[in-house]
Amino acid sequence: MKNPLSILIVLFIFFGLTSCKQGGQKAQKEISIEKKKLNDSLVKATITTTVKNGKEVTEEVKIIEGTPEEVNTALEKFKKETLMTASEAHEQHGGQKGAMETVKKLQFSLSAKSSSTTSGMVTLTEKAGKVTLEAHINGLTPGQHAIHLHEKADCSSSDGKSTGGHWNPTFEPHGAWGSENGFHRGDIGNFNADETGHGMITFTTDLWCLGCDDPVKNILEKAVIVHQGVDDLSSQPSGAAGARISCAGIIQ
Ligand SMILES: [Cu+2]
Ligand SMILES: [Zn+2]
Numbered sequence: 001m002k003n004p005l006s007i008l009i010v011l012f013i014f015f016g017l018t019s020c021k022q023g024g025q026k027a028q029k030e031i032s033i034e035k036k037k038l039n040d041s042l043v044k045a046t047i048t049t050t051v052k053n054g055k056e057v058t059e060e061v062k063i064i065e066g067t068p069e070e071v072n073t074a075l076e077k078f079k080k081e082t083l084m085t086a087s088e089a090h091e092q093h094g095g096q097k098g099a100m101e102t103v104k105k106l107q108f109s110l111s112a113k114s115s116s117t118t119s120g121m122v123t124l125t126e127k128a129g130k131v132t133l134e135a136h137i138n139g140l141t142p143g144q145h146a147i148h149l150h151e152k153a154d155c156s157s158s159d160g161k162s163t164g165g166h167w168n169p170t171f172e173p174h175g176a177w178g179s180e181n182g183f184h185r186g187d188i189g190n191f192n193a194d195e196t197g198h199g200m201i202t203f204t205t206d207l208w209c210l211g212c213d214d215p216v217k218n219i220l221e222k223a224v225i226v227h228q229g230v231d232d233l234s235s236q237p238s239g240a241a242g243a244r245i246s247c248a249g250i251i252q
Pocket of ligand 2: 148166173174175184186187237238239
């Protein structure tokens with residue numbers, strides 16, 4: 001099963017938002033990491049660091065190639081060092097400790113499942129303790145479709161069932177997001193596709209995080225699933241939303 005992995009991870013670091021701003025300067029560092037699977041044992045990561053300091057813009061590109069484990073270890077090390085350097089620079093700029101802001105962004109494409117012709121893009125952004133999911137999907141039948149997070153980032157099966165059931169770390173019944181009768185932390189709900197088969201949804205919550213230590217919040221290693229049908233928000237265990245027609249694993 002071919003499932004080309006191409007993920008864009010963007011890590012924004014703003015510093016000097018407090019005191020530096022009074023001096024008329026705002027330094028901004030943007031790090032984007034694009035990960036591509038070259039073959040089963042080889043991954044290539046391209047790290048682009050852009051620093052904007054007033055009118056001055058500098059860009060630096062670094063490439064890491066190796067096994068998935070090697071690349072992940074190198075990326076973790078790179079992120080740690082970068083965050084440390086940024087916080088030091090921030091303090092040197094006269095910024096307050098802890099006033100540095102980082103924004104984490106993951107972007108990946110959806111793959112068609114259950115003989116559908118869907119395609120699409122999902123962006124996840126974490127900022128100030130909130131995660132926003134933005135999905136744009138094409139090739140849908142016009143009307144309502146369910147979208148959920150499922151428990152495993154495994155889109156290998158042709159029907160998407162390799163992703164397991166709805167992600168439900170709190171062991172609650174399926175339901176409408178925020179319902180007092182309980183809901184799965186993956187129960188995003190429904191969105192509408194227009195006459196051309198294009199649909200989009202934006203969803204923000206503070207009940208998710210991208211890679212934090214809380215297993216009830218961390219959505220890494222889960223999957224985004226789009227269904228052919230509508231989630232009735234009550235049928236157990238998954239809202240009777242029909243076939244799984246689009247899938248993406250949330251992997252970084
Ligand atoms: Cu689902
Ligand atoms: Zn559910």
